[in-house]
Amino acid sequence: MASVHNVHNVRRDVPLPDDRSDLPPEADHPLVDLPDEELRVHTAETLERARDRSTTLTEAVDDDDLVKQHSKLMSPLVWDLAHIGSQEEIWLVRDVGGREPLRPEIDDLYDAFQQPRAIRPSLPLLGPAEARDYVGQVRRKALDVLEQTPLRDGDLTRLAFAFGMIAQHEQQHDETMLATHQLRRGDPVLHAPAPPPASALDLPEEVVVPAGPFLMGTSVEPWALDNECPAHEVYVDAFAVDTTPVTNARYAEFVEDGGYHDRRWWSEEGWHYRSVHDINAPRFWWREDGHWWRTRFGVHEPVPDDEPVVHVSYYEAEAFAAWAGRRLPTEAEWEKAARYDPATGRSRRYPWGDEDPTPRHANLGQRHLRPAPVGAYPGGASPLGVHQLIGDVWEWTSSDFRPYPGFVAFPYREYSEVFFGPDHKVLRGGSFGSDPVAVRGTFRNWDFPVRRQIFAGFRCARDVTAGV
Numbered sequence: 001m002a003s004v005h006n007v008h009n010v011r012r013d014v015p016l017p018d019d020r021s022d023l024p025p026e027a028d029h030p031l032v033d034l035p036d037e038e039l040r041v042h043t044a045e046t047l048e049r050a051r052d053r054s055t056t057l058t059e060a061v062d063d064d065d066l067v068k069q070h071s072k073l074m075s076p077l078v079w080d081l082a083h084i085g086s087q088e089e090i091w092l093v094r095d096v097g098g099r100e101p102l103r104p105e106i107d108d109l110y111d112a113f114q115q116p117r118a119i120r121p122s123l124p125l126l127g128p129a130e131a132r133d134y135v136g137q138v139r140r141k142a143l144d145v146l147e148q149t150p151l152r153d154g155d156l157t158r159l160a161f162a163f164g165m166i167a168q169h170e171q172q173h174d175e176t177m178l179a180t181h182q183l184r185r186g187d188p189v190l191h192a193p194a195p196p197p198a199s200a201l202d203l204p205e206e207v208v209v210p211a212g213p214f215l216m217g218t219s220v221e222p223w224a225l226d227n228e229c230p231a232h233e234v235y236v237d238a239f240a241v242d243t244t245p246v247t248n249a250r251y252a253e254f255v256e257d258g259g260y261h262d263r264r265w266w267s268e269e270g271w272h273y274r275s276v277h278d279i280n281a282p283r284f285w286w287r288e289d290g291h292w293w294r295t296r297f298g299v300h301e302p303v304p305d306d307e308p309v310v311h312v313s314y315y316e317a318e319a320f321a322a323w324a325g326r327r328l329p330t331e332a333e334w335e336k337a338a339r340y341d342p343a344t345g346r347s348r349r350y351p352w353g354d355e356d357p358t359p360r361h362a363n364l365g366q367r368h369l370r371p372a373p374v375g376a377y378p379g380g381a382s383p384l385g386v387h388q389l390i391g392d393v394w395e396w397t398s399s400d401f402r403p404y405p406g407f408v409a410f411p412y413r414e415y416s417e418v419f420f421g422p423d424h425k426v427l428r429g430g431s432f433g434s435d436p437v438a439v440r441g442t443f444r445n446w447d448f449p450v451r452r453q454i455f456a457g458f459r460c461a462r463d464v465t466a467g468v
């Protein structure tokens with residue numbers, strides 16, 4: 001059966017030759033002008049923020065819980081903790097610092113490529129006390145290396161790239177550990193205040209992004225990862241995009257309209273996946289007394305109407321979009337909606353400008369344990385008026401994870417290159433569980449289209465006719 005989404009496969013999200021570029025270049029990054037001492041302080045604080053969060057996530061449960069596998073999809077929390085230390089040791093202590101290995105015998109245990117998640121609990125892992133001791137020792141050495149290392153040149157060390165990469169790595173594992181907490185059964189152990197209420201009311205349903213080229217990716221962001229580089233010009237046809245992510249209330253309409261049982265809305269792979277796993281609603285939802293309820297970090301509560309839907313797979317997002325007569329945005333469309341400033345033609349670091357995220361801009365960093373209602377962050381809107389692109393929920397795009405033209409693997413092929421191809425879909429924008437250091441307008445996440453335990457939702461888009 002032909003499915004609606006296939007109609008939209010022909011897109012003009014194509015790079016243009018460099019000699020046709022007349023777009024203004026990216027602005028210099030603020031880190032470039034920081035004196036060395038301030039750059040070191042900023043870097044050390046960023047590493048410490050990650051460690052504080054790892055500590056919160058691993059001290060919230062007892063030792064039995066730390067070594068247990070809460071889901072076959074996830075590692076025991078104690079594996080994540082020591083893996084964080086192991087990567088920090090390999091990159092900062094040994095590679096950048098040239099120091100002696102602390103625990104070379106555990107390298108293999110914490111190599112994510114050698115040890116699939118399902119078998120991690122059966123490995124002779126460091127126990128909780130040993131793992132904490134290990135990551136503490138590594139951190140002391142890494143901070144010493146930071147003090148001693150010149151930060152103005154060298155691919156790994158310029159503007160403290162390797163330290164920024166390791167801070168992002170730790171924060172990414174913290175988000176994974178947060179997802180493990182969501183899968184864990186038992187009473188709530190994590191606590192945080194509610195996010196702000198909606199303050200931008202009566203937002204238009206969608207925003208039109210005009211046709212034309214924009215600069216996608218980055219060549220100047222000092223802590224950008226290899227897959228975000230280099231900056232390149234991409235022509236994007238005019239399209240309309242939802243002003244906010246799709247809400248629970250809207251998603252529930254799809255569910256109640258029988259969307260999960262109507263083959264028309266699903267791709268072949270999506271329908272197969274839905275059928276085999278008997279999926280009938282977002283993960284963690286259930287129906288009781290005529291209402292939708294959800295479990296959120298151990299709390300049972302009614303599903304709030306005005307929050308972005310979360311814990312849906314790519315296939316569910318795609319089916320919803322087809323049901324709604326729309327489609328998912330391509331990755332280029334998402335980034336253009338987020339970064340393109342029509343007044344200058346320049347691509348910004350974030351929708352609101354070049355300034356790092358603050359609590360005024362976006363729901364990031366596990367400050368709140370849920371997405372915020374739509375309209376809660378008018379201060380984070382893009383110049384075209386698109387809201388909540390950064391934070392709240394990762395947003396599925398229709399794009400496969402592919403290298404940009406001119407991609408060079410750095411610092412190792414296993415960071416991105418081995419994941420390129422049709423198996424992974426790109427997600428953009430970060431979630432309430434992503435730290436600001438690990439989210440940018442250019443940041444690319446990727447996952448299998450079946451994934452639901454991640455903090456992923458989506459927004460829809462549609463073609464608009466030429467001349468709009």
Ligand SMILES: [Fe+2]
Nearest residue numbers: 083112169173
């Ligand atoms: Fe990792």
